[in-house]
Amino acid sequence: MNEPVPTLSVENLAKRYRAQHGTVYALRDLSFDIPAGHSVSIVGESGCGKTTAAFCIAGLQSIDAGAVYLAGEKFSGASRGVQKRLRKDFGMVFQNPLSALNPRMRIWQSVAEPLRVHDPAVTPLTRQRQAEAMLEQVGLGKQHFQAFPGEMSGGQLQRVVLARALILDPRLVILDEPTSALDVSIQAQVLNLLQELKSTRPLSYLFITHNLALVEVLTDRVMVMYAGRVVEAGPAAEVFAHPGHPYTRELIQAIPDANPGKRQTFPSIEISPVQQAANSGCAYRLRCPHAQTDCAETVPQLGPQARAAACLHPLQ
Amino acid sequence: MSAGLSISGLTLEFARNGGWAAAVDHCDLTVRPKEIVGLVGESGSGKSLTALACLGLIPSACRASGSIRVSAEQIVGASEATLATLRGRKVAMIFQNPMTALNPYFTVGTQIVGVIRRHFVLTRSAAYREALAALQRAGLPDAALGRYPHQLSGGQLQRAMIAMAIACKPEILIADEPTTALDVTVQARILSLLRNLADQGMGILLITHDLGVVAQVSDRVAVMYSGSIVESGDPAGIFSSAAHPYTQGLLQSSPVIGLGSRRLHAIPGTVPDFRQRPSGCAFRDRCTQAGEICAQGSAPRMAISQEREVRCHFPIRPGASAELS
Amino acid sequence: MPAQMLSWLIAYLAWSRRNVFVAACATGFGLIVLLALLAPWLGLADPAQIDFSAKLLPPGAAHWFGTDGLGRDIFSGVVFGARVSLLVALGVVAIATAIGIPMGLIAGYAGGWIDGLFMRLSDVFLAFPPLLLPITLSALLGPGLLNAMFAVAISWFPWYARIVRSTVLTVKSELYVQSARAIGTDPASIALRHVLPNSLSPVVVQASLDFGFAILTTASLSFIGMGAVPPTVEWGLMVASSRSVFLEYWWTAMFPGLAIFLTVFFASVMVDGIRDSLDPKLARQG
Numbered sequence: 001m002n003e004p005v006p007t008l009s010v011e012n013l014a015k016r017y018r019a020q021h022g023t024v025y026a027l028r029d030l031s032f033d034i035p036a037g038h039s040v041s042i043v044g045e046s047g048c049g050k051t052t053a054a055f056c057i058a059g060l061q062s063i064d065a066g067a068v069y070l071a072g073e074k075f076s077g078a079s080r081g082v083q084k085r086l087r088k089d090f091g092m093v094f095q096n097p098l099s100a101l102n103p104r105m106r107i108w109q110s111v112a113e114p115l116r117v118h119d120p121a122v123t124p125l126t127r128q129r130q131a132e133a134m135l136e137q138v139g140l141g142k143q144h145f146q147a148f149p150g151e152m153s154g155g156q157l158q159r160v161v162l163a164r165a166l167i168l169d170p171r172l173v174i175l176d177e178p179t180s181a182l183d184v185s186i187q188a189q190v191l192n193l194l195q196e197l198k199s200t201r202p203l204s205y206l207f208i209t210h211n212l213a214l215v216e217v218l219t220d221r222v223m224v225m226y227a228g229r230v231v232e233a234g235p236a237a238e239v240f241a242h243p244g245h246p247y248t249r250e251l252i253q254a255i256p257d258a259n260p261g262k263r264q265t266f267p268s269i270e271i272s273p274v275q276q277a278a279n280s281g282c283a284y285r286l287r288c289p290h291a292q293t294d295c296a297e298t299v300p301q302l303g304p305q306a307r308a309a310a311c312l313h314p315l316q
Numbered sequence: 317m318s319a320g321l322s323i324s325g326l327t328l329e330f331a332r333n334g335g336w337a338a339a340v341d342h343c344d345l346t347v348r349p350k351e352i353v354g355l356v357g358e359s360g361s362g363k364s365l366t367a368l369a370c371l372g373l374i375p376s377a378c379r380a381s382g383s384i385r386v387s388a389e390q391i392v393g394a395s396e397a398t399l400a401t402l403r404g405r406k407v408a409m410i411f412q413n414p415m416t417a418l419n420p421y422f423t424v425g426t427q428i429v430g431v432i433r434r435h436f437v438l439t440r441s442a443a444y445r446e447a448l449a450a451l452q453r454a455g456l457p458d459a460a461l462g463r464y465p466h467q468l469s470g471g472q473l474q475r476a477m478i479a480m481a482i483a484c485k486p487e488i489l490i491a492d493e494p495t496t497a498l499d500v501t502v503q504a505r506i507l508s509l510l511r512n513l514a515d516q517g518m519g520i521l522l523i524t525h526d527l528g529v530v531a532q533v534s535d536r537v538a539v540m541y542s543g544s545i546v547e548s549g550d551p552a553g554i555f556s557s558a559a560h561p562y563t564q565g566l567l568q569s570s571p572v573i574g575l576g577s578r579r580l581h582a583i584p585g586t587v588p589d590f591r592q593r594p595s596g597c598a599f600r601d602r603c604t605q606a607g608e609i610c611a612q613g614s615a616p617r618m619a620i621s622q623e624r625e626v627r628c629h630f631p632i633r634p635g636a637s638a639e640l641s
Numbered sequence: 642m643p644a645q646m647l648s649w650l651i652a653y654l655a656w657s658r659r660n661v662f663v664a665a666c667a668t669g670f671g672l673i674v675l676l677a678l679l680a681p682w683l684g685l686a687d688p689a690q691i692d693f694s695a696k697l698l699p700p701g702a703a704h705w706f707g708t709d710g711l712g713r714d715i716f717s718g719v720v721f722g723a724r725v726s727l728l729v730a731l732g733v734v735a736i737a738t739a740i741g742i743p744m745g746l747i748a749g750y751a752g753g754w755i756d757g758l759f760m761r762l763s764d765v766f767l768a769f770p771p772l773l774l775p776i777t778l779s780a781l782l783g784p785g786l787l788n789a790m791f792a793v794a795i796s797w798f799p800w801y802a803r804i805v806r807s808t809v810l811t812v813k814s815e816l817y818v819q820s821a822r823a824i825g826t827d828p829a830s831i832a833l834r835h836v837l838p839n840s841l842s843p844v845v846v847q848a849s850l851d852f853g854f855a856i857l858t859t860a861s862l863s864f865i866g867m868g869a870v871p872p873t874v875e876w877g878l879m880v881a882s883s884r885s886v887f888l889e890y891w892w893t894a895m896f897p898g899l900a901i902f903l904t905v906f907f908a909s910v911m912v913d914g915i916r917d918s919l920d921p922k923l924a925r926q927g
Contacts, residue, residue, distance in 0.1 A: 045502075100817055104839060155586065210499065213572055258528040258567070258572065266507055266508040
């Protein structure tokens with residue numbers, strides 16, 4: 001049978017940097033699909049490559065290997081015209097809402113920008129009406145339309161960025177740490193808004209975050225990244241309940257539990273940069289309590305199954 | 317109580333329209349030696365300003381009244397000379413962003429030695445030995461002494477800042493969001509370090525917005541909203557049955573891993589700017605329990621149990637949980 | 642409209658109370674500009690009118706600032722000279738920014754060999770000591786105020802290119818520029834709508850300061866014979882023509898000199914004050 005084309009398809013994406021001691025891979029062998037209507041999270045700590053992945057997929061950074069397909073059409077490496085057309089189909093929300101908006105443009109103008117770029121035939125007045133309608137949909141009232149970004153709070157600004165990302169009715173929204181800069185109570189508001197939007201339109205999210213607790217709120221599948229590679233992938237609930245990769249387990253155990261009854265003990269020794277990533281074999285082996293000799297020789301591969309861990313000696 | 321930190325009736329005000337607006341309004345807080353007190357609040361709560369006040373570092377535009385005592389010495393209104401003898405020696409502070417708190421032009425060792433020799437008359441070699449001891453207590457290798465800040469990772473920088481803060485063995489350590497900018501695995505280690513420091517005798521005021529952090533390492537909790545402490549007490553009690561609607565709202569809107577996809581409980585509205593606070597209780601516009609009396613003056617402090625206090629006219633009774641769980 | 646202007650006036654007065662010195666200088670500058678604008682209608686004597694019978698008269702009722710060696714009324718000369726100086730300064734800044742801003746924008750935004758080319762070109766100009774290049778160019782172009790204006794503008798545009806370029810480099814990597822790229826905006830549009838407007842604030846400050854310096858530089862050029870030529874009335878020229886007599890007849894050099902000094906001084910203080918009150922606002926927002 002004909003499978004419907006996935007909204008986003010990423011194949012073997014890689015990004016290199018030249019450093020003093022040779023080439024460093026910020027991203028390597030990233031492959032996944034987001035079927036229409038589904039959402040996927042990428043989690044990891046700083047330097048794991050998740051933000052690089054977001055920027056590479058969005059075409060904001062050049063890639064060194066692999067390809068990105070949007071609704072079946074090749075996006076990476078395509079001509080400027082093709083890329084511009086395909087950009088109508090995805091929007092992007094960034095971590096810092098204040099710097100994601102031009103400080104000298106009123107927020108309705110920022111939201112109307114995609115309309116201006118892709119549909120020059122539309123009159124400015126119509127653009128303004130459409131932008132204002134979109135702003136209302138994300139919960140901002142009339143009093144904000146003419147405001148400048150500097151006059152609004154972080155939570156409000158993130159709604160503006162969201163409105164701009166959605167105004168062309170895209171199929172995919174890439175969310176790069178959208179709530180990291182926001183307070184807990186505002187974060188809840190924004191996440192609820194994202195949930196609501198997803199349920200009322202055919203929308204998929206690629207959700208990048210370092211906060212594992214947010215994954216299940218927005219997405220069904222999760223990919224855990226470490227040192228540029230995906231080390232575990234699968235349905236979020238399963239991965240968190242029964243992690244296969246030791247790093248996933250370390251991440252889960254490090255989250256402070258908001259239940260004082262369950263006192264956790266945390267390790268106290270510093271993770272030195274040397275221990276952050278090894279050069280040969282499995283990158284995690286220097287930190288891994290289960291590392292064995294073969295871990296230094298072979299790079300574990302992530303299997304193609306729906307639930308997989310890139311580990312030679314997975315847990316369970 | 318002579319040792320430790322004792323804040324009483326602290327009010328920090330900024331000039332506004334010919335009058336004064338209080339960013340921090342009559343706060344009371346104590347931190348005893350060997351205990352970690354978690355001060356929870358979001359932006360606009362006044363927690364960072366309170367922290368700065370404990371070291372006499374409030375901006376000149378801010379007027380302070382009330383009392384802050386560190387090991388029996390009064391901070392509010394103290395002269396720069398007095399403050400200089402106390403800072404680093406009796407009370408120290410670590411900040412959210414270690415990259416900007418350390419001077420990029422000097423090695424870690426130089427900066428720590430500088431603090432030590434400011435307060436103690438020691439030869440350079442003796443001071444270096446003390447600095448090494450401080451580094452070890454903070455979990456850094458000796459080699460860190462000769463490193464510049466840009467050569468260290470985020471976690472190491474935070475430890476370096478902690479080493480600098482504890483070099484003179486202060487009684488009180490004020491930690492303003494020390495792990496917010498760090499990865500969760502690094503955060504876990506820093507929290508463990510703070511716990512060790514407290515066990516060795518230090519009193520720590522841990523300021524954070526992360527309820528998990530507070531639940532795991534603090535002995536007592538104080539919740540701050542828009543300039544006032546609305547609830548305080550032991551973590552187990554507060555987290556299992558919060559008395560103040562704001563605390564409960566915070567707990568319910570904190571995402572927890574493993575609870576699947578569900579709509580998060582969100583407190584409607586936003587924190588008011590302290591210059592434009594509603595009269596009476598600052599939280600009443602967002603509160604599900606608010607009544608008419610809430611508009612007239614702030615609620616008095618009520619003791620719920622021996623350990624716990626709440627500032628609310630309609631505190632939530634234990635057992636009466638809210639509709640959402 | 643009137644309500645808006647009234648609120649501006651009130652805001653200005655409130656601000657003046659806090660910054661008395663700056664406000665005083667701004668008022669002084671404003672007066673000079675006003676005088677310059679209204680000069681032809683003030684019923685003054687013709688500043689170029691030569692009258693040997695009235696030469697070298699001290700300040701008095703008939704001639705408030707006295708007369709010079711050719712009997713020309715100095716007060717008139719100062720007032721009309723203001724028109725010339727202010728206009729020329731405006732011209733210098735306008736031309737320098739008109740060339741410098743696009744150059745800096747293109748160099749900063751495009752980068753690569755274009756950046757290299759433009760910057761090396763600027764380096765050539767920047768290598769000269771500040772007054773030497775205008776003098777040289779003036780000498781090449783010949784005397785005359787218009788030539789002097791071009792000479793100074795050409796000497797100064799590289800500064801603006803530099804300033805704009807360095808701001809553009811920072812702005813280029815801002816998240817809202819990345820956003821614009823993510824939307825699909827083409828580079829020219831990004832440069833003009835997002836990068837340029839946010840790169841102009843340092844230019845505004847520099848241009849305002851340069852206004853004062855332009856007055857000084859043109860006066861200096863006129864003083865050495867490179868700028869204005871008679872019958873143009875210009876402050877520097879007035880000081881120059883008083884060279885041989887000013888020791889005995891102090892007013893011939895004093896008043897034009899004072900005019901130069903005060904205008905440049907007021908303009909500089911005013912700009913400093915404006916910049917200071919702009920900066921904290923920007924810092925607060927950020």
